[in-house]
Amino acid sequence: MEIDIEKSIIHGRIQAPQSKSLAIRVAFLSLLTEVNTDFWNSNDIIAAINAVKAIRRGDNYIYVGGSATTLRILIPIVVALKRKVTIDGDETLRKRPISAIRKALKKASFSSDFLPVTIYGELERETKIEGWESSQYITGLIYAYHLLGEGIIDIIPPISSLSYIHMTIDLFNKLGSKIEMEGNTIYIKSSKLSCYNTKIPGDYLLSSFYAIASLITSGRIEIENLYSPPNYFGDHSIMEILGRMGAKSYYYDNKWIVESSKEYYPIEIDLNDSPDMAISISALSAVSKGTSILRNIDRLKIKESNRVQTIIETLKAFNIKSSYSDGNILIFGSKPSRGKVVCPNDHRIAMLAADLATYSGGEILNAECVNKSNPNFWEDLKLLGGKISIK
Numbered sequence: 001m002e003i004d005i006e007k008s009i010i011h012g013r014i015q016a017p018q019s020k021s022l023a024i025r026v027a028f029l030s031l032l033t034e035v036n037t038d039f040w041n042s043n044d045i046i047a048a049i050n051a052v053k054a055i056r057r058g059d060n061y062i063y064v065g066g067s068a069t070t071l072r073i074l075i076p077i078v079v080a081l082k083r084k085v086t087i088d089g090d091e092t093l094r095k096r097p098i099s100a101i102r103k104a105l106k107k108a109s110f111s112s113d114f115l116p117v118t119i120y121g122e123l124e125r126e127t128k129i130e131g132w133e134s135s136q137y138i139t140g141l142i143y144a145y146h147l148l149g150e151g152i153i154d155i156i157p158p159i160s161s162l163s164y165i166h167m168t169i170d171l172f173n174k175l176g177s178k179i180e181m182e183g184n185t186i187y188i189k190s191s192k193l194s195c196y197n198t199k200i201p202g203d204y205l206l207s208s209f210y211a212i213a214s215l216i217t218s219g220r221i222e223i224e225n226l227y228s229p230p231n232y233f234g235d236h237s238i239m240e241i242l243g244r245m246g247a248k249s250y251y252y253d254n255k256w257i258v259e260s261s262k263e264y265y266p267i268e269i270d271l272n273d274s275p276d277m278a279i280s281i282s283a284l285s286a287v288s289k290g291t292s293i294l295r296n297i298d299r300l301k302i303k304e305s306n307r308v309q310t311i312i313e314t315l316k317a318f319n320i321k322s323s324y325s326d327g328n329i330l331i332f333g334s335k336p337s338r339g340k341v342v343c344p345n346d347h348r349i350a351m352l353a354a355d356l357a358t359y360s361g362g363e364i365l366n367a368e369c370v371n372k373s374n375p376n377f378w379e380d381l382k383l384l385g386g387k388i389s390i391k
Contacts, residue, residue, distance in 0.1 A: 001365075001366070001367045001368040001390065001391070002363065002364070002365050002390075003354070003363065003365075003367040003378060003389070003390055003391075004362075004363050004388070005362055005363075005364070005386060005387065005388050006361050006387035006388075007217075007358070007359065007387070008213075008358045008385055008386045008388075009218060010210065010214040010217050010219045010221065010381070010385050010386060011219035011221055011384060012219075012384045012385065013221070013222045013224065014221065014222075014223055014224070014380055014383065014384060015223075015224050015225050016202020016203060016206070016223050016224060016256075017040070017202060017203050017207065017373070017374040017376065017377070017380075018039070018042070018045070018201075018202060018203065019201055019203040019206075020042060020044050020045060020069070020203060020206070020373045021164060021167060021203070021235075022171070022200050022203075023039055023040065023048070023200050024044065024045060024048040024067070024069050024070060025139065025167070025171055026171075026200055027039065027045065027048040027049050027051075028052060028073055028077070028143055029171075029193070029196055030052055031052060031055065031056075031077070031143070031147070032146050032147070032193055033175065033194065033195055033196065034195040034196070035195070035196045036195065037196060037198065037199060037200055038200075039200070041375060042371060042372060042375055043065055043066065043067070043372045043373075044065070044066070044067040044069065044070065047065040047067035048067060048069070048070040048073075050063075051064055051074050055074075055081070055083075058083070060083070060085055061085070061086045061087075061088070062074065062085055062086070062087050062088075063087075063088050063089065064087060064088070064089045064093065065089060065093070066089060066090045066304065066345075066372060067093070067372075068096060068136065068303075068304075069136050071087065071089060071093060072134050072136035072137050072139070073136060073139055073140035074087065074140065075098065075101050075105075075119060075137070075140055076101070076105070076123065076137065076140035076144035077140060077143055077144050077147065078119055079105055079108045079119060079120075079121050079122065079144065080123040080147045080148055081147065082120075082121070082122050083120070084118065084120035085118070085119055085120075086116055086117070086118045086119075087115060087116065087117055087118075088116035088117075089115045091345075092345055092346075094116075095302075096114075096115075096303075097133070097302065098110070098113060098114065098115075099133065100129060100130045100132070100134065101129065101133075101137045101140075103129075104127050104128060105121060105127065106124060107121045107122045107123070107124055108121025108122070108123075123144055123145075123151075125150070125151050125152065126151065126153075126154065127141055127151070127152070127154070128154040128156060129141070129156065130155075130156045131156060131157055131158060131160060131184070132159075132299075133160070133299075133302075135159070135160060135161040135164045135165050136161075136164065138153055138165050138168075138186070139164065139165065141153050142168050142172065142179065142186065142188060145188040145190070146172070146193075148190075150188055150189045151188045152185065152186070152187055153186040153188070154184065154185050155184045155185070156184070157184055159184065160272055160273070160275070160299055161272075161273060161274060161275065162233075162273045163232055163233055163235065163273050164234070165186075166181075166230070166232050166234065169181060169186070175193040175196065176191055176192065176193050176194050177189075177190060177191060177193060178190075199225075201225055202223070202224075202227075203235070203373075203374075204226060204236045204256070205238060205276055205277060205280055206351075207223045207226065207256065208238045208242075208277075208280040209280065209283070209351040209352070209355055210223060210381070210384060211238075211242065211258040212242070212280060212283045212355050213283075213354065213355045213358045213386070214260060214384070215242065215247050215258060215260045215261075216264075216286075216355065216356075216358065216359045217260070217358050218260045219384075219385070220257075220259045220260065221257075221258050221384065222255045222257050223255060223256040223258070224255050225254075226251070226254070226255070228251065228254075229251055233273050234274060235274055235276075238280055239251060241269065241277070241281065242258065242284065244265075244267060245264050245266075245281075245284055245285075245288060246261045246263060246264040246265045247260065247264065247284075248260075248261065263288075263289055264284055264287060264288040264333075265288055265289065265290065266288045266289070266292040266293075266331075267285065267288075267292050268292065268295070269293075269294060269295065270296050271294055271295065271296055272295075272296035272299075275297050275299045276300075276303070276348060278294045278297050278300060278307070278329065279311060279349065279351070279352050280348075280352075281294060282311050282315065282322075282329070282352060283352050285331040286315060286318065286331060286334070286336055286356060287333060287334075287335065287336065288333035289333055290333055291330055291332050292330070292333065293328055293329075293330055294328060294331070295327065296327055296328070297327065297328065297329055303346070304344075304345060304346040304347070304348075304349075304372070305345065305346040305349060307349070308324050310344050310349045311329060311352065312324060312329070314339075314341050314349055314352050314353050314356070315331065315356075317341050317353070317362075318336035318337060318338075318339035318353075318357075318360060318362065319334070319336060320332070320333075320334055320336055320356075335360075336359050337360050338360050338361040338362055339353070339356060339357065339360070339362045340364075341353040341362070341363070341364050342365045342366055343365060343366040343367060343369045345366065345369050347370045347371075347373045348373075349369075350364055350366075350369050350377075351370065354377070354378075354381060358386060367390075
């Protein structure tokens with residue numbers, strides 16, 4: 001799919017895309033309790049649902065597409081169930097290591113550090129795991145220990161994406177579980193979980209691409225179906241960060257309201273707890289007056305693409321200078337000019353390019369990659385005033 005975008009003004013009201021992170025967690029919840037909700041038809045959510053169905057059937061082969069979250073939650077679960085399972089994924093996922101979980105699960109055998117991998121073994125009652133590679137393994141262990149009834153997870157710092165661990169703990173405890181996190185140790189004592197009968201709320205980071213497109217094109221937008229922001233740093237913190245950069249950005253009456261300003265300011269921020277936020281911030285940094293510094297983003301190198309590289313390449317395509325040094329991306333704000341990007345099979349990079357194109361015009365090839373998380377993205381952008389033609 002090829003997308004051509006002319007300079008636009010993005011404004012109006014839109015429903016937030018469903019939270020991919022929460023939806024995948026809810027899908028796996030159905031192994032532990034009754035789930036009654038509607039799931040979006042995005043590739044990663046479908047991958048999680050299919051993985052759960054495969055577990056229930058007792059399949060010895062599970063394909064997870066490009067969903068790293070599904071893969072990393074799944075591995076501890078199949079070990080807890082003492083299943084011998086081969087797990088495989090698409091080309092992007094085959095490049096991403098699983099070394100941290102392989103090292104942590106002492107009584108499990110792994111045929112490889114990369115997909116496809118055959119796994120068999122059992123889960124000890126206490127697991128020590130390095131926290132740098134992915135918080136999603138810790139989420140997977142929380143599910144696994146609920147299957148066993150109890151367990152302890154000791155996380156070796158540094159811990160990346162801590163907010164997603166809090167998301168998992170909050171989800172379980174709201175349904176009646178007893179999970180406590182003391183320092184770097186998580187204690188799980190399972191109890192009967194209540195049914196999940198609520199609507200899955202929207203995703204702040206996916207919504208931020210609508211918000212930022214509106215900000216850089218002098219618009220105003222209201223984004224509905226977002227959860228009330230919790231007190232810890234996480235994806236929802238993008239709302240406050242945009243405010244620090246000069247936007248009018250606030251939560252009111254179950255909506256995220258974003259209003260543009262005359263100018264935006266650069267930001268220096270540590271993104272270790274939410275590295276994917278770097279893609280969103282990059283779009284606003286591109287038009288800010290000064291140099292933004294996005295710190296501790298090395299984990300972006302092992303995402304759907306090497307996002308350190310593809311952020312820099314995408315900005316360059318729109319004539320925005322940026323550089324990488326010692327775990328940080330520096331973005332030198334200016335005025336984007338018309339650009340052309342071939343999406344590297346990475347949904348967030350396509351959305352970054354879309355934001356910049358609403359400011360200056362541009363073309364995006366392989367644009368269907370947004371289906372990984374938000375298959376409605378291009379139509380939503382059109383509804384909000386985007387001058388978009390789809391080829």
